[in-house]
Amino acid sequence: MSESNVDIISDLESRGLIAQTTSGDELREHLSGGSRTLYSGFDPTADSLHIGHLVPLLVLRRFQLAGHKPIALVGGATGMIGDPSFKAAERQLNSVEVIGGWVDRLQGQLSQFLDFDCGDTSASVVNNLDWIKSLNVIDFLREVGKHFSVNAMIQKESVKQRIDREGSGISFTEFSYMILQSYDFAELYHRHECTLQVGGSDQWGNITGGIDLSRRLYKGQTFGLTVPLVTKADGQKFGKTETGTVWLDPKKTSPYAFYQFWLNTADADVYKFLHYFTFLEPSEIARIEEEDKAAQGRPQAQGVLATEVTRLVHGQEGLDASQRISEALFSGELSHLTESDFEQLRLDGLPGTYIEESKSGLVDALVSTGLAKSNRVAREFISNNAVAINGEKCDDLEAQLTSEQALFGKYVLLKRGKKMFHLLTFAGV
C-alpha cells in the first residue's frame, strides 16, 4: 500500500467502516485527486484512550497509508465543555488541571498509531486549545456565532432528546459544543487545508456543522465521513468487561487482559472486528472465515484478532508477554514453569498480590484478591469446585495456603472459574 491512487473509500467500504459520508462521489474524486489532509478529534474525557477510540484512529492510519496526511486533534478546549451528542444527561465538568494532564496523555497515545516521519504525508497532533483559548467572547459571537442558526442546531438529532425531554435539559455550555467543534474544522481547513473530518457516527451533526462553517468563513469545500458505532451481535455494549472499560494504557488494562478481551470475542462479531481493528486485507479475512467455517471446533479468527490488535497497541513485546501468560495459564501445565517464569508473569501483568504471613485461609485469600466478592461467595465457589490452587481443584472450605505448598516456596496461583487468575507471592520468605 502506498500511493494516492489507492481508492481508500472503496477499501473502507469493503471493511464496513463507512456509516455516512457527505457528497459521496465528490469525496471519492477529491481523495483520488491528490494527497489530502484530514483530521479526527479525541476529547480528553479520561486519562487514556480506550478501544472505542481505536476505530477512527485506525481510519486515520488507513488514510495515511493511502497517501493522505492525518491530523489527530486533542480536544483540550472541547474537553472542557463536554460533547452533548446522544448523551442522556448533562455532564460534570472536570477541572482545568485535570484535563490538561489528560491532554498530555492522549497526545502520547495518539502518536503511537501514526507515522510522523514519512515526508508529505507525515502526521501531526494538534490541540484545539491553541486556537480556542485566545478567542474572546465578542469576536467569537460576532464572527463565529453569527453563522449558526439556533433553529438548525436544535433540530440536530444528537441533541434532540436533551431538548425534547423534560427533566434532562441541556446547558448553554454543552449546547455550544457543536460550534466549537465546527470552528475546529474551519480552523484546520484555514491553517492546514484540512478538507475531511472523520469521526464516529455520533459526530455527524458536529461534522456537518464544521463543513457549513468552513464554507461560510472561508468558502472552502470540505467533507465528512463517519465510521459506524461498534456493536456486538448480542446487543451488549462493546468495549466493556466485568472489570470495566478496556483501555489502551497498559497501566490501566494490562496487555494480557487486553489480549484476553479480544480472544474472547464472540464468533458472531469476530470477522467484523477483524475488518475494523486490523490491517489485514478483506480477502485475507474472508479466507480465514472460510477456513473456520470448514473446520470443526475452535476458529482461528479470535487468535488472529487478539494477536493483531495487541501487537498494534502494545507492540511485539506486549504481545509476547500476553501470549506467554495465556499459554501458561490455560494450558493447565504449571509444572513447566520455572521460577523466573513466575516472576515474568508478574511483570507481564498477571494480577498479583503479596502476602506477609506465612499462611492464609483460602476463603480469605479469595476475598482479598478480589476473586470473590464476599466470604459467602468465596465459600460458594469452593463448594462448586470452581477454585484451583496451583492448578489443582480444591473444594475444602477450611483449606489453608502455606508457603510450604507454594511453588518455589513463594508462588501460589489461584484460579476461580475458568479464566480468573491471581498470583499470590509469599513475601517474607
Next chain:
RNA sequence: GGAGGGGUUCCCGAGUGGCCAAAGGGAUCAGACUGUAAAUCUGACGCGAAAGCUUCGGUGGUUCGAAUCCACCCCCCUCCA
C-alpha cells in the same frame, strides 16, 4: 398554582399489615457440555459459618408486627392553568 400517577434489592417489574430478604424476567457469577465460544441444562445471586443483622425515595409515627397504614419532606411522570 390545580388534578392524577409513580419512586421496591444491578436493571425491568410483582407485592398494599404477619406466610417477605421480598414473585417473575433480564444481567451477572459458578458447574455440566464445549472451543478460555454460542445455545442449552443446573445452581447461586443484600451481609453473615450461624444465630442474626441491614434493605423496599427520606424522616418521624400508628401497631405485638410495616415495603405495605398515617404525617411531613424530596424526586420523577401525565394532564390542566
